[in-house]
Amino acid sequence: MRTFSSNSSTRLQRNARQRIVRVAVALALALASCAGTGATAGVPETAAPRISLESFRTSDGVELPMRDWLPAEEPRAVILALHGFGDYSASFARPAEYWAEHGVATFAFDQRGFGGAPHTFQWAGVAAMSADARQAVHALRSTYPGIPLYLLGESMGGALAIATTTGPDPAEADGTVLVSPAVWEHDMLGTIERSALWVTNLTMPDLWLEPPRGLVIHPSDNVAMLRGLSRDSLVQKGARAGTTFGLMDLMDRAGEAVSRLTKPTLVLFGAHEEVLPPDAVSMLLGRLPAANVRVAVYPNGYHMLLRDLDGDVVSRDILTWVLDRGEALPSGDECKGPAAGSAPCRKGG
Numbered sequence: 001m002r003t004f005s006s007n008s009s010t011r012l013q014r015n016a017r018q019r020i021v022r023v024a025v026a027l028a029l030a031l032a033s034c035a036g037t038g039a040t041a042g043v044p045e046t047a048a049p050r051i052s053l054e055s056f057r058t059s060d061g062v063e064l065p066m067r068d069w070l071p072a073e074e075p076r077a078v079i080l081a082l083h084g085f086g087d088y089s090a091s092f093a094r095p096a097e098y099w100a101e102h103g104v105a106t107f108a109f110d111q112r113g114f115g116g117a118p119h120t121f122q123w124a125g126v127a128a129m130s131a132d133a134r135q136a137v138h139a140l141r142s143t144y145p146g147i148p149l150y151l152l153g154e155s156m157g158g159a160l161a162i163a164t165t166t167g168p169d170p171a172e173a174d175g176t177v178l179v180s181p182a183v184w185e186h187d188m189l190g191t192i193e194r195s196a197l198w199v200t201n202l203t204m205p206d207l208w209l210e211p212p213r214g215l216v217i218h219p220s221d222n223v224a225m226l227r228g229l230s231r232d233s234l235v236q237k238g239a240r241a242g243t244t245f246g247l248m249d250l251m252d253r254a255g256e257a258v259s260r261l262t263k264p265t266l267v268l269f270g271a272h273e274e275v276l277p278p279d280a281v282s283m284l285l286g287r288l289p290a291a292n293v294r295v296a297v298y299p300n301g302y303h304m305l306l307r308d309l310d311g312d313v314v315s316r317d318i319l320t321w322v323l324d325r326g327e328a329l330p331s332g333d334e335c336k337g338p339a340a341g342s343a344p345c346r347k348g349g
Contacts, residue, residue, distance in 0.1 A: 049135035051143065056109045058132050065089060065116040066109040069096035075105035077148045077322045080136055080173070082157030083108060085182070085247055086236040088115025091154070095306045095315040102319055107140060111160075113243070115234045123246030126163055126253060133164045137171040150322055152177040154306065155275070156247060159183055159254035166257040175264035175325070177318055180273065180303045183255040184248070184280040205242030218274050220304040222311070255280075258287040265293045266321045268314060270301025294321070295335040 050057045056066040067089045079099065081092045089108035096106035110117040112124035112132065133151065141149055151173040153161030158181025164171045200207060220226055229235045239247075267288065273281060285295065296317060298305065305314045317329040328334070 049139045051139045056136055059135055062118060064109045069100040069106045071100045071103045071105060075147060076103035078140055078144050079104060079106045079150050079152050080140055081106055081108040082133060082153040082160050084155030084157055088234050098315050099319055104322060121240055123243040126250050129160055130164045133160060134171045137173055141172050148174045150175050150177055154179040155182045159250050162254040162257050165263060166260040178267045179305055180269055182251050183284045184251040200241045207241040208238055209241060209244060210238045218302060220302045220308050222307055222309050225307050258284055259289060261289055264325055267295045268305055269297050270305050271297055271299045272302045275303040296329055296333045297335060298333050
């Protein structure tokens with residue numbers, strides 16, 4: 001086992017912020033740049049999960065803010081949407097209003113540690129977050145029996161959707177929609193960077209990280225939307241080191257689990273993806289199973305596909321797939337080729 005002298009350990013800690021920023025903050029703080037862990041895991045269950053008008057009550061009694069967008073009549077399909085890192089449930093308002101107009105109900109809750117949920121800025125852990133998603137799916141399944149139900153995840157939510165549908169107790173969804181899923185394995189980091197991230201989480205989990213000066217990331221071409229996020233008090237503008245480490249753990253697990261996706265899955269990326277490293281996107285596409293998976297890459301798309309200037313194009317594709325998975329995507333941007341990881345599906349392809 002490698003050991004560090006006191007001087008090298010001090011130097012490593014002193015440079016930890018800079019090292020982590022290079023390899024993790026580009027993703028973890030994408031929203032901020034554009035405009036202790038396990039705090040709740042392991043709490044014993046006390047009651048059945050319940051969805052009310054404005055909240056989702058988990059089995060361990062935590063109240064998570066819930067939003068819904070409902071059609072006028074009984075829904076033709078139901079979507080449970082999982083938001084990205086630093087974001088919260090209101091992020092789905094634009095596509096969800098469109099889907100509701102066409103008969104699809106959308107539900108989204110603020111995940112633990114984000115938005116208006118308890119334990120702000122704390123990382124709840126993959127187990128607790130996945131349990132919340134599974135319980136919400138189960139509650140919606142009970143509320144809308146016999147109606148197709150899909151789990152949609154954006155960015156971090158996409159990684160969580162993968163983890164939630166491939167584990168030993170997978171969510172009861174009929175399919176999964178992955179919008180710019182954040183999958184980035186630890187092996188893609190250098191040895192020094194991995195060590196810095198591990199040491200910082202171990203010794204300084206509350207170290208506050210902010211976007212570094214000079215970091216230029218374009219998560220979307222919708223400048224007005226990005227400015228609105230910068231003024232939204234519920235959008236987190238930074239993160240604790242321990243939370244960043246937790247995000248990396250989630251992305252690592254999702255990367256390992258991608259090949260075990262079995263339910264019908266729609267995977268969507270933008271050709272102008274700048275938040276996720278190109279190697280991470282290529283890795284995910286290359287590991288997707290050939291069966292039951294369709295992939296689209298949007299030539300004008302960025303990371304925040306549903307809120308880009310062309311976000312309505314993406315929303316329409318998702319609506320079409322949810323209502324009839326045999327239909328061609330209206331955009332015509334679906335990848336062609338014998339496998340999801342073939343060249344036309346790679347970034348910019």
